[in-house]
Amino acid sequence: MKIIVLIYLALTFFPFSCKNDDDIPTEPETPQMPNIVGMNFLISNNSFNESYANLKNSLEANENIKIVAEVNHQANAASVDLDLNPTRVIFFGNPNLGTPLMQKNQLAGLDLPQKILVYQDDKKDVFMSYNNTLYLSSRHDVLGVPSLTMISGALKNLTTNASGNEVVSMPETSTVDIAEGIVTKTSEQSFDATYAKLQGVISNNPNLRIIAEVNHQANAANVGKKLNPTRLLIFGNPNLGTPLMQNAQTTALDLPQKMLVWEDDNKVVHVSYNNPSYLVKRHGITENETVIETISNALNNLSNAAITE
Numbered sequence: 001m002k003i004i005v006l007i008y009l010a011l012t013f014f015p016f017s018c019k020n021d022d023d024i025p026t027e028p029e030t031p032q033m034p035n036i037v038g039m040n041f042l043i044s045n046n047s048f049n050e051s052y053a054n055l056k057n058s059l060e061a062n063e064n065i066k067i068v069a070e071v072n073h074q075a076n077a078a079s080v081d082l083d084l085n086p087t088r089v090i091f092f093g094n095p096n097l098g099t100p101l102m103q104k105n106q107l108a109g110l111d112l113p114q115k116i117l118v119y120q121d122d123k124k125d126v127f128m129s130y131n132n133t134l135y136l137s138s139r140h141d142v143l144g145v146p147s148l149t150m151i152s153g154a155l156k157n158l159t160t161n162a163s164g165n166e167v168v169s170m171p172e173t174s175t176v177d178i179a180e181g182i183v184t185k186t187s188e189q190s191f192d193a194t195y196a197k198l199q200g201v202i203s204n205n206p207n208l209r210i211i212a213e214v215n216h217q218a219n220a221a222n223v224g225k226k227l228n229p230t231r232l233l234i235f236g237n238p239n240l241g242t243p244l245m246q247n248a249q250t251t252a253l254d255l256p257q258k259m260l261v262w263e264d265d266n267k268v269v270h271v272s273y274n275n276p277s278y279l280v281k282r283h284g285i286t287e288n289e290t291v292i293e294t295i296s297n298a299l300n301n302l303s304n305a306a307i308t309e
Helices: 002-013 048-061 073-078 095-104 106-111 133-139 147-163 191-203 216-222 238-247 249-254 276-283 289-307
Strands: 039-043 066-072 087-093 114-120 126-131 182-186 209-215 230-236 257-263 269-274
Touching: 039 147, 048 066, 048 087, 048 114, 048 126, 048 147, 066 073, 066 209, 073 087, 073 238, 087 249, 095 106, 095 147, 095 216, 106 133, 106 182, 106 230, 106 257, 106 269, 114 147, 114 249, 126 133, 126 147, 126 249, 133 147, 182 289, 191 209, 191 230, 191 257, 191 269, 191 289, 209 216, 216 230, 238 249, 238 289, 249 276, 257 289, 269 276, 269 289, 276 289
Parallel strands: none
Antiparallel strands: 039 126, 066 087, 087 114, 114 126, 182 269, 209 230, 230 257, 257 269
16 A cells, blocks of 8 residues: 555656647748749758859859859948848850840840849748749740740759759749830930940949949850840949848849840830839838939939930
8 A cells, every 4th residue: 555655646746757838849930932023932952052052063064154243242241331141143144045035125135144043031041033934024025935945944953953942932923014114215326335335434433333244246146146236234332232132132133233235126226224113112122212212313324324425
């Protein structure tokens, strides 16, 4: 009897240890996928640095692709004493695939060469993103160009291989109106004079830095294709671009700023660029009205200087 009592007392004062709710393993929280018009996303199974290195290595290994520029938005932000999570964009092109789009509509040159964004958010999740071909074809009215299928496959393969994830997330909406968000002005000068003037006013502005210059016409000629004069200037100012990315990191895919100078079939010269208010709408940027106004004024002044004698 004493033995039974002792066992009872032991069970009473020293109960079996039971795991509480905090001890039960939980599934890691699934990152919430961004839903940005026309942007495909993947969650990377690799670190930020591994994802970017894998992507760059794949591009360099493809003899048909040329890397045009690499933009380290985080480093650029740090150069002006601003903080930004790891964010990088790599610009690359294949004239055999891109030229047919511009042959149908030169304005497609504003979204070429292709670019892929790699970024890490506040939760340390790593994402890869790019403009899908439905967005490109609707914005530039190039639906049906055969190379779109190859471009789509290449972008998917590059990002899935770099991320180690085969699942690509599509946005709810990818189509936009033709030329949506694009400002186009007609120049009073020749193509060469317009481009030289634009390049000069950007180069002489101490707040701006030219990241890359892309001669789409020359690149087309290198692969035996014809294209009207079409050149792109990519340039930036981290003091203005960083606050937008701090607010909506996906804006990095549309930064740095770009201006396209192009001559149409009638020998009329134009300058085109993305309206900053379109970036606000596309990426859901908030609380940056003053920055957006400053960027809008700067782009307006640069383009006006380029098109006037």
